Amino acid sequence: MGTDGGDEQMQEPANCEERIFVSVRLRPLNGKEIARHDVSDWECINDNTIIYRNSLSVSERSLYPTAYTFDRDFSSDCPNQQVYEAGAKEVALSVVSACVFAYGQTSSGKTYTMTRITEYAMTYIYDYSQRHKEREFILKFSALDIYNESVRDLLSADSTPLRLLDDPEGTVVEKLTEETLQTGVILKSLYLCVKVRKCLNKFPFNSIMTVYLSMSRCILATQRQIGETSLNETSSRY
Numbered sequence: 001m002g003t004d005g006g007d008e009q010m011q012e013p014a015n016c017e018e019r020i021f022v023s024v025r026l027r028p029l030n031g032k033e034i035a036r037h038d039v040s041d042w043e044c045i046n047d048n049t050i051i052y053r054n055s056l057s058v059s060e061r062s063l064y065p066t067a068y069t070f071d072r073d074f075s076s077d078c079p080n081q082q083v084y085e086a087g088a089k090e091v092a093l094s095v096v097s098a099c100v101f102a103y104g105q106t107s108s109g110k111t112y113t114m115t116r117i118t119e120y121a122m123t124y125i126y127d128y129s130q131r132h133k134e135r136e137f138i139l140k141f142s143a144l145d146i147y148n149e150s151v152r153d154l155l156s157a158d159s160t161p162l163r164l165l166d167d168p169e170g171t172v173v174e175k176l177t178e179e180t181l182q183t184g185v186i187l188k189s190l191y192l193c194v195k196v197r198k199c200l201n202k203f204p205f206n207s208i209m210t211v212y213l214s215m216s217r218c219i220l221a222t223q224r225q226i227g228e229t230s231l232n233e234t235s236s237r238y
């Protein structure tokens with residue numbers, strides 16, 4: 001797990017507007033692709049634009065768009081910390097409800113990326129609470145898996161699907177385990193437990209982890225959700 005040890009402030013929202021930040025990360029070629037002498041069809045040409053290097057003829061190419069623009073893109077050799085810093089940190093640390101979500105086809109790197117982003121975000125949130133002893137924090141952690149329209153608690157040995165209930169505050173997952181974190185070691189242990197349970201359950205990693213951060217003198221309660229989904233029905237990993 002990494003932390004930058006910096007002392008940034010949690011981002012206060014300028015107003016209540018909703019913001020969506022869309023970024024793209026290219027996956028490096030895997031062993032099989034390299035053995036086949038495949039070449040990547042996609043290339044980042046700057047921080048915001050990727051191009052499709054298709055095999056169409058020059059005349060055909062003009063029929064199809066080849067450049068796509070996003071808030072940010074990351075090349076296949078971009079380190080995880082940079083992806084977190086530039087693509088997720090601001091969202092993860094905002095003091096309003098925030099969600100970091102990965103979308104892509106199977107084997108595109110959702111689990112790889114989200115696992116690292118989650119670790120960076122959790123470490124930062126915990127370290128931030130430790131650096132600001134003048135404020136009182138309550139950190140709560142829960143993790144759930146959504147698969148085939150069933151919701152399961154990843155912090156519970158009971159894999160019975162949980163019910164979703166409507167609440168004036170939003171949708172609530174009934175009986176979802178919520179652990180209050182006393183130390184960073186417990187945070188890391190809980191996260192490890194989630195990863196192990198996912199392997200045991202053999203679910204694709206379509207999970208949502210939520211870290212609640214309440215500041216008792218600060219009125220605001222923060223909810224961060226980190227999740228991913230696959231475009232395909234089945235995961236490549238099972």
Ligand SMILES: Nc1ncnc2c1ncn2[C@@H]1O[C@H](COP(=O)(O)OP(=O)(O)OP(=O)(O)O)[C@@H](O)[C@H]1O
Pocket residue numbers: 026027028030076104105106107108109110111112113204205229230231234235236237
């Ligand atoms: N940026 C990256 N750098 C190095 N390896 C990567 C990267 N992204 C993905 N991989 C590797 O590619 C493989 C597939 O990635 P991953 O399991 O994260 O895909 P996924 O999108 O979660 O797939 P699925 O939808 O099937 O669960 C893994 O072996 C992973 O380690």
